[in-house]
Amino acid sequence: MQTPWEHRFAQRTQRMSSSAIRELLKLTEQPDIISFGGGMPAPEVFPIEEFTAACEKVMKDRGAQALQYSATDGYRPLRELVARHTSRYGIETSPENILITSGSQQALDLLGKILINPGDRILVESPTYLGALQAWSSYGAEYVTVPMDKHGMVTDALEAALRSGPKFIYVLPNFQNPTGVTLAMERRIQLIELADQYGVPIVEDDPYGQLRYEGDHLPSVVTLDNQFRGNCDACYRGNVIYLSTFSKILAPGLRLAWVVAPPEVIGKLVQAKQGADLHTATFNQFVAYEVARGGFLDRHIKVIRNVYRERRDTMLGAMDGYFPPGVDWTHPEGGLFLWGTLPENLNSTDVLKAAIEQKVAFVPGASFYPTGGGHNTMRLNFSNATPEKIMEGISRLGRVIYEKMGEPVTAKV
Amino acid sequence: MQTPWEHRFAQRTQRMSSSAIRELLKLTEQPDIISFGGGMPAPEVFPIEEFTAACEKVMKDRGAQALQYSATDGYRPLRELVARHTSRYGIETSPENILITSGSQQALDLLGKILINPGDRILVESPTYLGALQAWSSYGAEYVTVPMDKHGMVTDALEAALRSGPKFIYVLPNFQNPTGVTLAMERRIQLIELADQYGVPIVEDDPYGQLRYEGDHLPSVVTLDNQFRGNCDACYRGNVIYLSTFSKILAPGLRLAWVVAPPEVIGKLVQAKQGADLHTATFNQFVAYEVARGGFLDRHIKVIRNVYRERRDTMLGAMDGYFPPGVDWTHPEGGLFLWGTLPENLNSTDVLKAAIEQKVAFVPGASFYPTGGGHNTMRLNFSNATPEKIMEGISRLGRVIYEKMGEPVTAKV
Numbered sequence: 001m002q003t004p005w006e007h008r009f010a011q012r013t014q015r016m017s018s019s020a021i022r023e024l025l026k027l028t029e030q031p032d033i034i035s036f037g038g039g040m041p042a043p044e045v046f047p048i049e050e051f052t053a054a055c056e057k058v059m060k061d062r063g064a065q066a067l068q069y070s071a072t073d074g075y076r077p078l079r080e081l082v083a084r085h086t087s088r089y090g091i092e093t094s095p096e097n098i099l100i101t102s103g104s105q106q107a108l109d110l111l112g113k114i115l116i117n118p119g120d121r122i123l124v125e126s127p128t129y130l131g132a133l134q135a136w137s138s139y140g141a142e143y144v145t146v147p148m149d150k151h152g153m154v155t156d157a158l159e160a161a162l163r164s165g166p167k168f169i170y171v172l173p174n175f176q177n178p179t180g181v182t183l184a185m186e187r188r189i190q191l192i193e194l195a196d197q198y199g200v201p202i203v204e205d206d207p208y209g210q211l212r213y214e215g216d217h218l219p220s221v222v223t224l225d226n227q228f229r230g231n232c233d234a235c236y237r238g239n240v241i242y243l244s245t246f247s248k249i250l251a252p253g254l255r256l257a258w259v260v261a262p263p264e265v266i267g268k269l270v271q272a273k274q275g276a277d278l279h280t281a282t283f284n285q286f287v288a289y290e291v292a293r294g295g296f297l298d299r300h301i302k303v304i305r306n307v308y309r310e311r312r313d314t315m316l317g318a319m320d321g322y323f324p325p326g327v328d329w330t331h332p333e334g335g336l337f338l339w340g341t342l343p344e345n346l347n348s349t350d351v352l353k354a355a356i357e358q359k360v361a362f363v364p365g366a367s368f369y370p371t372g373g374g375h376n377t378m379r380l381n382f383s384n385a386t387p388e389k390i391m392e393g394i395s396r397l398g399r400v401i402y403e404k405m406g407e408p409v410t411a412k413v
Numbered sequence: 414m415q416t417p418w419e420h421r422f423a424q425r426t427q428r429m430s431s432s433a434i435r436e437l438l439k440l441t442e443q444p445d446i447i448s449f450g451g452g453m454p455a456p457e458v459f460p461i462e463e464f465t466a467a468c469e470k471v472m473k474d475r476g477a478q479a480l481q482y483s484a485t486d487g488y489r490p491l492r493e494l495v496a497r498h499t500s501r502y503g504i505e506t507s508p509e510n511i512l513i514t515s516g517s518q519q520a521l522d523l524l525g526k527i528l529i530n531p532g533d534r535i536l537v538e539s540p541t542y543l544g545a546l547q548a549w550s551s552y553g554a555e556y557v558t559v560p561m562d563k564h565g566m567v568t569d570a571l572e573a574a575l576r577s578g579p580k581f582i583y584v585l586p587n588f589q590n591p592t593g594v595t596l597a598m599e600r601r602i603q604l605i606e607l608a609d610q611y612g613v614p615i616v617e618d619d620p621y622g623q624l625r626y627e628g629d630h631l632p633s634v635v636t637l638d639n640q641f642r643g644n645c646d647a648c649y650r651g652n653v654i655y656l657s658t659f660s661k662i663l664a665p666g667l668r669l670a671w672v673v674a675p676p677e678v679i680g681k682l683v684q685a686k687q688g689a690d691l692h693t694a695t696f697n698q699f700v701a702y703e704v705a706r707g708g709f710l711d712r713h714i715k716v717i718r719n720v721y722r723e724r725r726d727t728m729l730g731a732m733d734g735y736f737p738p739g740v741d742w743t744h745p746e747g748g749l750f751l752w753g754t755l756p757e758n759l760n761s762t763d764v765l766k767a768a769i770e771q772k773v774a775f776v777p778g779a780s781f782y783p784t785g786g787g788h789n790t791m792r793l794n795f796s797n798a799t800p801e802k803i804m805e806g807i808s809r810l811g812r813v814i815y816e817k818m819g820e821p822v823t824a825k826v
Contacts, residue, residue, distance in 0.1 A: 003650065004612065005677045008580070010530045010552075016684040043477035051476065055468035063464065064456035067664035102515055102668075106690040113551060117423045134688040138526060139423075167421070199417060237416065251480035253695035255515075264418045271429040275547040277519040281694055282666035 015137040034393035036380040037361040039177065039336055042311070044386075045304050046251050047291060054290035058283070066283045072270050074100025074258075075285035081292055082258050088298070089209060090223040091242065094235045096263045099270060102280045104207055104245045104257040108135040110272045111203060111241065114265075115167055116141050123166035125153045127368030127377070129177045129205065132170055141167075143370040150330065152176065152183030155190040162198040168241075169195055169202045173221055174209040175335025178368045178379040182333055185218055192225050195239060202240045207248050208335035210301050213309035215333045222260060237262045246288055248336070249301050254284045308336070314387040315380065315394060322398030324405055329380075336383040339365065342376040343405065351378070351404050360396040428550040447806035449793040450774040452590065452749055455724070457799075458717050459664050460704060467703035471696070479696045485683050487513025487671075488698040494705055495671050501711070502622060503636040504655065507648045509676045512683060515693045517620055517658045517670040521548040523685045524616060524654065527678075528580055529554050536579035538566045540781030540790070542590045542618065545583055554580075556783040563743065565589065565596030568603040575611040581654075582608055582615045586634055587622040588748025591781045591792040595746055598631055605638050608652055615653045620661050621748035623714050626722035628746045635673060650675045659701055661749070662714050667697045721749070727800040728793065728807060735811030737818055742793075749796040752778065755789040756818065764791070764817050773809040 058066050073079070079095040086093060101107040108131060116122070118140025124132070126145035133143070144161045147154050153171060162169075171191065173183035183191070195202050204221040219227075222242040229238050245257035259269060273279070291297075312332065319329055319340075329340040340362075342348055348364040355361060365377025385393060402409045471479050486492070492508040499506060514520040521544060529535070531553025537545070539558035546556070557574045560567050566584060575582075584604065586596035596604070608615050617634040632640075635655040642651050658670035672682060686692070704710075725745065732742055732753075742753040753775075755761055761777040768774060778790025798806060815822045 003675060003677060005614075005675060005681075008528060008614065009681055010526070010528055010533075012530075013527050013681055013684070016527075016681070016688065038482070040482050043481055046477050046480040048472055048476035048480070051480065052469060052472040055472065056465060059461055059465040059468065063461035064459050065666075067459040067461070067464065067666040068456055069451070069453050069660075069665045102690045102694075105688070109689045113423070114426050114429075115421060115423055117425075120423075131688070131691070138685070138688055201418075201421065247482075251696075252482045253478075253480040255690060255692070255694040262416060262418060264416060268418075268422055268426055268429070271426070272551070275429065275518070275544070275551055276522045276689070277515045277668060278544070279668070281515075281668040281697055283664075284694055284697065 012138045012140065016134070033356070033359050033361055034385060034389050034396070035361040036382070036385065036393060037363050038384060039381055040384040041248055041252060041304075042307055042383055045307050047296075047300055050291045050296065051251070051287065054287045057290055058286045062286070066286045068282060070279050070282040070285070072274050072279045073266070074098070074280060075282065075289060078285050078289045079258075081289060085292075085297060086244070086260065089217065090219050091260060092223075092226065092234065092236070093260050097236045097260050097266060099259045099261070099266050099273070100280050100285060101257045101259060101273070102277055103247060103252070103255040104205070104243050105131050105135065106273075106276070107243045107257055107259045108132050110269050110276060112136040112139040112141065113272045113276075114268045120167040121164055123161050123169040123200070124370055125171060125176065126370060127178050127365060127374055128170065128370065129172060130368055132205070133370050145371050148176070148179055148181060150181055152181050152187055153191070155187045155194070158191065158194050162194060162200060166200055169200055170205065171202060171221065172205045174206055174218070175211070175332050175337070177207070177335070178337055178363070178365065179339040180330045180332030180335055180337045181339070182218065188218065188221055188224055192221060192228050192239075196228070204240055204242045206242060207245045209244065210249055211305060211308060211336070212334035213305055213312060235263060236260065241265060246292075249297065249304065250288060250291060254288055256280065256284055256288050308383050311382045311385070311387060311390060312338070314390045315382040318391050318394035319398075322395045324398070324402050324407060324410075326405070327401060336381055338380050338382065340378040340380060342378065342401065344376055346401070346404055347375050348378045351400060354400045354404060355397055358396045358400055360393045360400070362397070425551045425553065429547070446769070446772050446774055447798060447802050447809070448774040449795070449798065449806060450776050451797060452794055453797040454661055454665060454717075455720055455796055458720050460709075460713055463704045463709065464664070464700065467700045470703055471699045475699070479699045481695060483692050483695040483698070485687050485692045486679070487511070487693060488695065488702060491698050491702045492671075494702060498705075498710060499657070499673065502630065503632050504673060505636075505639065505647065505649070506673050510649045510673050510679060512672045512674070512679050512686070513693050513698060514670045514672060514686070515690055516660060516665070516668040517618065517656050518544050518548065519689070520656045520670055520672045521545050521618075523682050523689060525549040525552040525554065526685045526689075527681045533580040534577055536574050536582040536613070537783055538584060538589065539783060540591050540778060540787055541583065541783065542585060543781055545618070546783050558784050561589070561592055561594060563594055565594050565600055566604070568600040568607070571604065571607050575607060575613060579613055582613055583618065584615060584634065585618045586631070587619055588624070588745050588750070590620070590748070591750055591776070591778065592752040593743045593745030593748055593750045594752070595631065601631065601634055601637055605634060605641050605652070609641070617653050617655045619655060620658045622657065623662055624718060624721060624749070625747035626718055626725060648676060649673065654678060659705075662710065662717065663701060663704060667701055669693065669697055669701050721796050724795045724798070724800060724803060725751070727803045728795040731804050731807035732811075735808045737811070737815050737820055737823075739818065740814060749794055751793050751795065753791040753793060755791065755814065757789055759814070759817055760788050761791045762788075764813060767813045767817060768810055771809045771813055773806045773813070775810070
């Protein structure tokens with residue numbers, strides 16, 4: 001049936017499309033599929049007992065307040081908790097630097113709203129996080145890319161990209177989504193210096209920074225920027241907007257994340273958020289605060305690290321055993337994802353189709369390239385499936401790749 | 414300290430500003446102020462016991478699922494519940510017509526994103542809901558206004574406004590925010606016919622429709638549009654996008670609302686929502702479903718109606734007694750607000766300043782006029798304060814207005 005709605009949609013909707021990842025989430029609803037496709041935390045690590053107790057306490061002590069409207073910038077005790085928590089990772093801020101958002105995706109959307117004029121170029125890693133592209137394309141963003149290698153964004157290519165006058169630089173320095181790669185220390189410093197030299201701000205997206213399974217923690221870009229500026233004020237006033245989230249360290253179903261930024265950026269984001277959803281759910285902020293306070297968050301993050309380290313090791317071991325020679329993959333020191341590269345003559349979307357027939361799924365890498373490329377790459381999530389499922393799923397996927405390569409299966413384990 | 418951020422903000426931010434209402438919410442945090450300024454439900458009617466039980470049940474039965482990512486369009490049982498619930502108000506739809514949003518404010522924002530090109534005219538009532546203007550101005554909307562009288566939008570003035578080619582018509586037919594006025598039945602039909610004739614869609618915002626304290630329920634615009642089209646399909650495919658919310662019938666602190674629209678509009682909204690916040694909090698949807706199901710919602714709405722009817726009657730009675738001759742106000746049949754008109758020579762912002770000194774607050778009406786006017790109008794909320802506070806607050810406000818009019822106080826009660 002013909003309807004006139006198609007002609008009514010705004011121009012910007014032509015750049016909107018359903019993300020391959022979100023569509024794939026639907027596949028994971030089939031219980032017989034082993035999906036490495038999404039980016040979901042392990043349900044086994046959700047602190048359900050603590051949440052149950054926190055809900056009861058919040059309802060008993062301040063139920064009416066928890067169910068009422070609240071301030072746009074977020075529940076102040078939670079903002080203070082975030083300030084204390086991030087200081088453990090070297091990010092010294094005051095609550096005036098912090099906005100609570102309805103997930104990091106909202107932070108990306110609000111940043112697009114306050115920063116991007118149609119036609120503005122955004123400098124991104126290639127490949128990069130799809131959700132950021134989704135959020136910003138609807139504000140008319142164009143993309144300038146800098147390639148990735150196993151030490152993160154290739155900063156030697158950064159200066160040329162900066163000469164095109166981007167509005168900001170978007171970087172995921174820790175265990176990047178999709179590649180799992182970490183930005184090397186000397187590159188972090190180079191990034192800050194070049195951004196300062198060209199007067200271009202940095203958006204640092206760090207959903208996984210606290211989930212490191214080996215090696216030493218590297219200071220975040222916002223921390224290094226603060227040191228670079230010699231800022232001795234408790235309130236951060238530099239060149240970096242930092243994003244992180246409770247989704248990977250507590251639970252994504254609450255939709256709770258935060259932005260650290262200079263106060264004038266927070267002020268503008270608050271105005272944008274008023275128009276976007278008034279405020280993040282009061283109840284969720286109260287409950288998350290109750291669960292997280294008193295040191296629970298630090299203890300819980302250790303639990304998550306142990307579970308995910310085992311899963312990462314299982315996946316890496318299984319790939320060693322089941323994947324054919326000629327396939328490469330990253331060795332992430334943390335986070336949720338690793339990145340595979342198939343031989344040049346294979347297309348990972350074709351491989352996915354065959355994989356789904358064998359009841360195993362991943363995300364073809366091409367969708368993470370804002371300006372094309374990566375036809376033979378794939379993103380694999382290792383946080384959501386149990387070690388047993390990971391073994392089985394990688395074994396199936398290995399057979400599919402062997403077949404696509406036209407070679408006999410020769411599993412090494 | 415000078416920072417370069419001001420020069421970095423996108424052009425659209427020049428049209429963003431903190432809303433007067435939101436700023437006033439801060440005043441209500443002072444316990445000694447009697448505020449008729451916000452639009453908050455009575456905390457006394459929040460079903461805290463039911464929420465406590467629902468949280469416990471959700472955590473016990475499907476805690477891991479409640480804390481996990483979920484689908485963008487919303488929890489299907491909740492969408493089915495909304496479809497059943499709205500059918501009691503004559504709105505026959507299928508779950509394919511329904512999107513769960515993070516509050517109605519998000520629905521307004523997403524509609525702006527998918528419908529408004531910069532420079533598009535939106536036809537609005539004058540005065541109208543400030544939050545809609547806030548959401549749409551950031552997408553570059555301009556406004557064409559149609560005046561209100563005590564029967565709602567003056568549809569005799571509608572055709573002239575439609576000739577300017579608006580992108581859509583925005584209407585709050587029931588107990589409008591800010592005036593409390595209800596759109597008369599014959600005007601609803603005229604609205605639908607004219608919209609159809611000019612090929613302009615309607616956005617019907619109905620947060621309060623279920624909170625009627627006297628008189629008969631009038632069919633919603635979406636229902637009348639469906640009848641007008643003779644649609645016998647369970648799936649609505651007409652010209653109206655309908656918004657409602659759990660904020661006024663359960664609790665605003667959950668940020669849960671819904672859109673009813675033709676499936677192709679829902680599909681486009683889902684794409685926009687993916688980029689905006691991925692999905693509405695899973696946990697909140699599960700808990701609201703547990704609280705609302707099994708007939709509780711209908712019983713609870715009756716409780717709310719009784720509490721708010723008493724508060725409305727108290728406010729109307731107090732105004733009769735304490736307000737000077739020469740001040741007029743509306744007699745809302747439902748909802749949360751009534752609308753006062755002071756003598757022409759008074760400015761309600763001046764009155765507010767004097768009122769705050771007397772520890773009573775309201776919202777000056779001028780901010781609800783998208784193209785100016787209303788300097789002597791005021792919005793008063795009657796849902797949030799107890800009858801005792803309403804009596805005291807209106808008595809104080811009456812004295813302030815008497816003084817501003819330069820007349821001796823002659824209270825009639």
